Amino acid sequence: MKKSLFFGTLAAASALAGFASADTLADIKARGELLCGVHTGLTGFGFLDANGEYQGFDVAICKAVAAAVLGDANKVRYVPTTTETRFPSLASGEIDLLSRTSTWTLSRDTDLKFDFVAVNYYDSQGFMVRKELGVSSAKELDGETICVQPGTTTELNLADFFKSNDLTYTPVNVADDSEAQRQYIAGECIAYTTDASGLAASRATLPDAENHIILPEIISKEPFGPVVRHGDNTWGDIVRWTFYALVAAEELGITSANVNEIGTSTVNPEIRRILGTEGDMGAMMGLDAEWAKRAIAANGNYGEIFAANIGESTPIGLARGLNAQWTQGGLMYAPPFR
């Protein structure tokens, strides 16, 4: 009884909160800073560097949106969120935008009343094993021990995969990535499974990285994307199109180096529309004409952000794969700016 009363009050309060702050853009402009929910520490995607500055692939989205909306990529207040607090923080209005490797699923989109505005990283679950094992496919791991973090979608995917292939395995539960790595090195588990991006980072820091391989199987789809609340579609549109501006910029060859002059020097009408030399794309969202120009100038286009944070030149060394432009055989496809 106490519990139902409690949740009833919670629901009523959240409904009120939902009504009260329907104009996120106005709130952000009044506040002068964007409240962006980020990871408390995930290599390459969102973390504080040695100087206390937030860095990473997901953090770049926060900066781009702040640049588009407020004109300054530094006007972001980062709110570190854990797996448990990320969605309640967004629902309660403590943050305007969540950019924290969150997988787009039906229940999160509908039941939790969020909008995943786009997919900024197509991830998948993979397995890492020792090369000397001679395994070339995850289906050869029948009966083996596998390190997995309990309570994640990873764990459920693993169970699904082995069940559907009629195989068995012994899970070795680990609390976090560092423990998984330790157990794996100690030989407590034959394979370690988590998101492929995380596996790549883990493998890169192993003492003998060359003796380990990531198996080619993709056993799940993990589309990560920035998330906003239901109830303010204008704000959702702004985040979505800021992201697509970064994607389109890569496709059209707008980079942080040429973003300031290409708008006037080019004849390509789409580039001119994106950069605000032509048309009034910004005004349709309640922004000024140069919103996308600032967003791109903040960290460069999608490809530059990828290369700087997680790309092949970084120690993490992720290949573009599914995250390449559609013209390169990937899934990054920005709708037309028209």
Add this chain to the structure above:
Amino acid sequence: MAESNQAFVRTAILPPQAPPLTEKGVIKWLRENLFSGWFNTILTLAALWAIYSLIAAALPWWLNGVWNAGSLGECRTIVAERAGPDVTGACWAMVRDRWHQFMFGFYPQDQYWRPTIAFGLLFAAITPVLFSGQKRLQTLMLTGVAAFLAATLWLATVPMLPVALTIILMLALLALAQVRPAALMWFTVIYPALAFFLLWGGSFWGPAVAMAGLLVLLLAYRLLLPLTGVGIAAGAGIGLALLWWAVLDAPIAAGLAWLAPIGLEPVASDRFGGFLLALTIGVTAISFSLPMGILLALGRQSDMVLIKTLSVGFIEFIRGVPLITLLFTASLLLQYFLPPNTNFDLILRVIILVTFFAAAYIAEVIRGGLAALPRGQYEAANALGLDYWSAQRLIIMPQALKIAIPGIVSTFIGLFKDTTLVAFVGLLDPLKGITQIVRADIAWKGIYWEPYIFVGAIFFVICFGMSRYSMYLEQKLKRDHR
């Protein structure tokens, strides 16, 4: 006498001989304590084997520790060069590289002197509480604080003015400890505002005017005390102080800030982390939960139904809920009940709920102390004609608190360690929060034991200190001859 001629009767006493080899020294001790029977012998051998294998496994790791490296990979290379392949070694270079984040979180680096001064003055502020009436110990402690501050401020780059002010303050406190030790308590009273000003910065007048509210309380109490009773005087004082905080505080602070803009660069709460965060939460919660716990314990024993019910309800509710739940309440639920766009600081929310949590436990510990007092003590207090508050202050509480010391200190130690749980609401506690951030850096990713050992060692020093102090206090307050 015939007997004296008998050859077998000894005429001289034998000189004492050394005990047999097995009955003296180390061998005796070993026989009695370690090998007194077949079962104990087996246990001893098993324990020795366990200790040996632990040391054999861990010792090379400790001995091969590396202090100078730029990343975990470099550490591994150095260990491999030094000791050969397949040898493990600790990578303390991580601590060397990131120790400041374990200490201060992401507090601006050029402002590190502020938490350092606040930390030093914390010990100056608790001196009169810890060693009341012990002039020698107080002087010793204050000298220690002065030495600590002198050393750290000399090492750090600090503007001249705060250094000068700190030196003057420490000299004044030392002088005061010689002349009027009781007056040191005033520094303890103003310390919270001073620490708040140092840590969060902003206008000097905010905390100063808020402290003036306490002055209003005291003044009203003093003026009304002869006219009315304790209850009404205290009530009116609290009422006036609340009025001061609610109505006058903000405009006066703003006015003063406009007239004399003194202040420090503001630092937002989300820059706090590491031990700075743990100590901020822990010290605040400890110092506020004790008085609150005493009041709750008294409330629970009260004859007044309303007060008793409220106290019991509060204690049982808070004790019935895990701390994690309260932390999630602080971080997630409270936001729903506040008007949109109010930004009620997360650290403040967490401090309030941690204080409540500790207060409920302290209340029950103190109730144990109260229950252990013989009924005669209460009756004696009544017979002396003391009113309720005087009886509590002079007779009941000193004895009850003395009995409750081990329990109270245990609660405080537990509370301080529990501050690491704030990691679950996204705050950067030293154990999990900062460690996770350090590991997210590709240079230190994969490091496992080192951050835990480093943080654990600091926690041990602090908790062991508290524990030793509690033993000292018990010894000092011992009045019986049990």
